[in-house]
Amino acid sequence: MSQTERHAPETPATRFLRQNHIAFSTHLYEYEEHGGTKVSSRELNVSEHAVVKTLVMEDENAHPLIVLMHGDRKVSTKELARQIGCKKVEPCKPEVANRHTGYLVGGTTPFGTRKRLPVYLERTILDLPLIYINGGRRGFLVGIHAHDLLRALNPTLVEVGQ
Helix, strand or coil, rough: CCCCCCCCCCCCCHHHHHCCCCCCCCCCCCCCCCCCHHHHHHCCCCHHHHHHEEEEECCCCCEEEEEEECCCCCCCHHHHEEEEEEEEEHHHHHHHHHHHHHCCCCCCCCCCCCCCCCEEEHHHHHHCEEEEEEEEEEEEEEEEEEHHHHHHHHEEEEECCC
């Protein structure tokens, strides 16, 4: 069965988006292990800057948090810690991230997570009219209006991209 013949999966993320009346488009692609946003942007023929990655991190007290960042940028964890008033922030180990969110790494989304986690959003993402973000499964992105992130997640805006 080709990608175009497959139906988009129903995930906790798509249920969350529907419950919050957020319009979204579905985009399936062939997932590649460790391919990241470079692969998804190529497969969907969109700018990697418009593909938003969901990063699960933790502070010095092992409290989890989510950072939403452009696919073509990295997070300055030092700057993030400074902006959110922590001593240190670092990425969670994959198994810890899975436990906090209920999603497998590579399919992590900020929508419909197992636990409600604080979300930090790179401010410049709001400059984009449309973004592509994981829909809760590997090889599955949803397209939404960037400003819908504000309504859906009530994130704290940060400027930590590099």
